[in-house]
Amino acid sequence: MLLLLQSHPYVFPLLAGLVGLLVGSFLNVVIVRLPTMLNRQWRRECEQHLAAAAADDRPFNLVTPRSHCPHCGHRIGALENVPVLSYLWLRGRCSACGVRISPRYPLVELLSAGLSTLVAWHFGFGVAAIAVILLTWALIALTFIDIDHQLLPDVITLPFLWVGLLLNAFSVFADPRSAVIGAAAGYLALWLVFHLFKLVTGKEGMGYGDFKLLALFGAWLGWQSLPLIILLSSFVGAAVGLGFILFRGRDRNLPIPFGPFLCAAGWIALLWGDSMMRYYLRLA
Numbered sequence: 001m002l003l004l005l006q007s008h009p010y011v012f013p014l015l016a017g018l019v020g021l022l023v024g025s026f027l028n029v030v031i032v033r034l035p036t037m038l039n040r041q042w043r044r045e046c047e048q049h050l051a052a053a054a055a056d057d058r059p060f061n062l063v064t065p066r067s068h069c070p071h072c073g074h075r076i077g078a079l080e081n082v083p084v085l086s087y088l089w090l091r092g093r094c095s096a097c098g099v100r101i102s103p104r105y106p107l108v109e110l111l112s113a114g115l116s117t118l119v120a121w122h123f124g125f126g127v128a129a130i131a132v133i134l135l136t137w138a139l140i141a142l143t144f145i146d147i148d149h150q151l152l153p154d155v156i157t158l159p160f161l162w163v164g165l166l167l168n169a170f171s172v173f174a175d176p177r178s179a180v181i182g183a184a185a186g187y188l189a190l191w192l193v194f195h196l197f198k199l200v201t202g203k204e205g206m207g208y209g210d211f212k213l214l215a216l217f218g219a220w221l222g223w224q225s226l227p228l229i230i231l232l233s234s235f236v237g238a239a240v241g242l243g244f245i246l247f248r249g250r251d252r253n254l255p256i257p258f259g260p261f262l263c264a265a266g267w268i269a270l271l272w273g274d275s276m277m278r279y280y281l282r283l284a
Contacts, residue, residue, distance in 0.1 A: 013120040016133055020116025023137050024109030025083045029062055031108065031144040035151055037061060072097035083109040104144070112140055115267075122271050128172055132270055135160055135220070139263040142213070146259035152209025157216055164219035173270075174222030182218025186226055187211045206258050213259060217266035225269050228276065232265035233258070 037060060059065070067076040074096035080086050087106040094101060115136050123129035138156050146152055161183060168179035190211045197205040217229055241256050269276075 009121075009124070012125040012129070013117045016120035016129075017113045017117035020133070020137070021083045021109055021113035023116075024112030024140075025081065025105075026062075027112055027137060027141050028105050028108050029067065030141045031148070033060070033062055034141070034153055034155070035145055035149045038151075038153060038155075069094045069096060069099065071099040083113075108140060108144065112137060115140070119271070127167075131163070131167055131172065135163075135270070136267065139267055143260040143263045146209075146257040150207065150255060150257050152207070152213055152259045154209070154212065157209065157212045161212065161216040161219050164216060168219070168222070173220055174224075178222030178224060179219050182221065182223035182226060183215045184218070185223045186214035186216070186218030189226060189230065190214050210258050210262060213262050213266075217262070217269065221266075221269055221273060224277075225273050228273055229262070229265045229269050232268060233261040236264065237261040 040060060067081065068074060069076070072094065074094060080090065080095060082089075084106045087101060087103075090101065092101050092103065093099065116133050119132045119136055120129050123132060138160050142152055142156055164173070165179055165183060168174050169176055173179075174182065190206065194204065194206055194208075194211070197203070214226065214229065218226055221229075237256070237258055240261070244256065
């Protein structure tokens with residue numbers, strides 16, 4: 001099997017895309033359930049601290065209860081849970097009550113499949129490709145959770161920060177020194193921006209999850225990648241924010257999560273950061 005993946009350049013991207021499609025279905029569960037799981041955990045901890053009874057002790061995790069329609073409670077069977085195809089077969093509606101199913105579900109599945117295929121094609125079969133595919137799935141989950149809840153869960157961010165440091169102990173993406181400095185510098189860079197912004201405006205411009213996310217990319221790519229990631233994420237974030245204000249009349253005081261822009265910028269830097277920097281240096 002390993003010989004097949006190494007000798008045929010199309011096999012690994014195809015396999016990565018198929019696995020990514022299946023994982024995308026699971027990522028939808030993570031995106032929907034993980035914030036609720038964390039809220040319940042925090043509530044239980046607060047209630048225990050205050051010596052009060054827990055409000056809801058029923059099991060709720062990524063496995064239990066089974067996937068169901070949020071409107072009528074209809075349990076989703078195996079044939080209704082086939083990535084993308086079941087959505088098309090059901091014409092985007094629940095088979096029991098007919099309520100419209102959010103198109104986000106097939107979007108996440110297709111996004112997971114497409115990005116996994118692209119990563120596999122870019123890196124070829126090896127440790128680097130498998131690591132970046134796993135990180136890609138994590139970034140997809142972080143992106144949509146942040147859009148919905150303005151939350152970047154530590155249970156996703158911190159383990160991948162450590163994975164980046166461990167990988168670079170063997171210089172997979174950067175040398176160990178650059179990775180350690182990158183993790184520290186990534187956190188401190190946004191920490192300083194946060195406190196300077198708060199000092200000047202009296203408002204909090206971002207959350208601590210953003211600091212940890214940039215530290216994650218610093219651990220994976222080294223400190224040298226941080227200016228590019230910050231520049232890309234800030235540029236795209238400013239453009240999207242301005243677009244919301246101009247074309248959708250969005251209140252400029254309403255927060256726009258910065259995590260999705262960091263995720264996109266970091267992912268781009270993982271694949272094409274070196275090429276972008278070389279191109280910039282040639283122009284300079």
